[in-house]
Amino acid sequence: MRAGLSGLALLAAPFATLFDPLPAGAAEAVVTVQGANAVVILDLDAGTVAARIPVPGSPAGIALSPDRRIAYVTRPDGPGLAILDLDARRVTGTLPLPGGPLGIACNPRSGAVYVADWYGKRLFVLVPKEGTLVPDGEIAVGASPSGIAVTPDGSTLLVANREADTVSVVDAASRRETKAIPVGKHPFGITLDPDGKRAYTANVLSDDVSVIDLAEGREIGRVNTGERPYVVALAKGRGFVTDQYTASVTVFDLASLERLAAVDVGDHPEGIAASRDGTRLYVANWGANTVSVIDSGTLSVTKEIAVGDGPRAFGDFLR
Template sequence: MRSLAEAGGRLRAGLSGLALLAALPAGAAEAVVTVQGANAVEILDLDAAKVAARIPVPGSPAGIALSPDRKTAYVTRPDGPGLAILDLDARKVTGTVPLPGGPLGIACNPRSGVVYVADWYGKRLFVLVPRDGTLVPDGEIAVGASPSGIAVTPDGATLLVANREADTVSVVDAASRRETKVIPVGRHPFGLTLDAEAGRAYTANVLSDDVSVIDLASAREIGRVKTGERPYVVALAGGRGFVTDQYTASVTVFDLATLKPVTAIDVGDHPEGIAATRDGSRLYVANWGANTVSVIDALTLGVTKEIEVGDGPRAFGDFLR
């Protein structure tokens, strides 16, 4: 298995870096971006296209999830190792939770507020329950090797987990905390994105340079989409999929109906995290190597702005509010 420092396209301390559709405003007022090299989380004012606040978060912050009310951010710290809890309105860290292994991917149950953290070095998810303004560890869920991206269905009943070293996706029953199905996908799935309305999920397969399309009802892969080199995360907007390609510094665009590539959009070096606004008008891409966030117009498929941020932006997860 590759180390946390080697997991992305670049060697640096910490780990390499799911874009999960959530209850966002029609657009999005802020982006909450982990800047791993700067050991911080930056809050971007998206209207002003600039950094509005920087919150120190030691431990090479990487993954991010937001609480159901969008007021709290949960950030994985692989070099902690552990988790940081941030009050986004107060712009400060309110607590930390130590965790063993390599905390990486993270997701929050939209119904219960339970937080799930993937252990990159293991075959497990950590389960953390909200209590008295903090998170309390409450057991583990066994999954495949090197879990990365996590998604939770809108009803909070089912988890999907991309297992990078196993080349599979785990389907997990949230109530029983048991893996119920294992779906083979491409080589080294990393980011996992859910389209609950369409009954599909998408994994970005880093080593096979493609996206696996999963039918949730039958729990099987039903197609593949070719991408650029080293795809990492998928976002959905306007009937299209958008995939960050780290080695080609691009975003591959494909049609969700035909599963055919549409175009490739040039962005910054080593793009990783990507998320779409709820209305599907814009996408935001964290460029790990360029220290920028690219803004993509989903209609014209062009980059409209580049927002300068701190060193090593990752934003692996749910980061728009």
């Protein structure tokens, strides 16, 4: 079994969903493959590996720039960040960061990048400048920040604080936490709906999903899941949650919060994302070394793509 910051399956370690324009079906997936020290780019139409980019430091978290041409990848064993040109298929720069960089998100308006320090109570703020990123301060949040989400207008950050059992609401302009919302036990991945009205956290140790109403600033419901839920994706009025210990994806109705089904996928699923048209879900199976493709209509796995040792894809990984 794997452990430590570079292997958080047992400690509960991915997901921030952004809502930048994507092709209807999403042409490529950009998957961090931690054990192989690489980022793999998948051609989703062909179901094949289109490119493999070496990225040392146990790459885990990922965010894409607003134009979807640059990937920002956390390297917990760097520790630091790698910057990838996705068209050129290469690393263009690295940036050292202290602590335990893991969760990451990009502001869809400003292009600022936020990196969670797993070992601390802070986010690092990085801003684009002359084709790279430069450090631009920190934001205080709860203990062991994990997943980060940014509202579509770029004004608000939401941070799942694993050890605090809270979600921090942060004003992006002032860079201050305005509220800490109690949720389930050990929230890890956090996902926003496209309107920025509700957020969903996967609570690893209480085996459920917390539903947060952002206007009310509180949890309004819970959904039971399989064992060790990690990340939530949304598609066609339903939520899809990766359950690590049951090797499944829990499906629930977003309106009623009723649990509908469980779809079997590979061992230790972590990152998950939905195509923009909502017809397909892509699941990174950390233990099985594959990406599963789920048809959202039939709730069946239509393809398994081999990607290498330890895919994480914790974050925004479709382009």
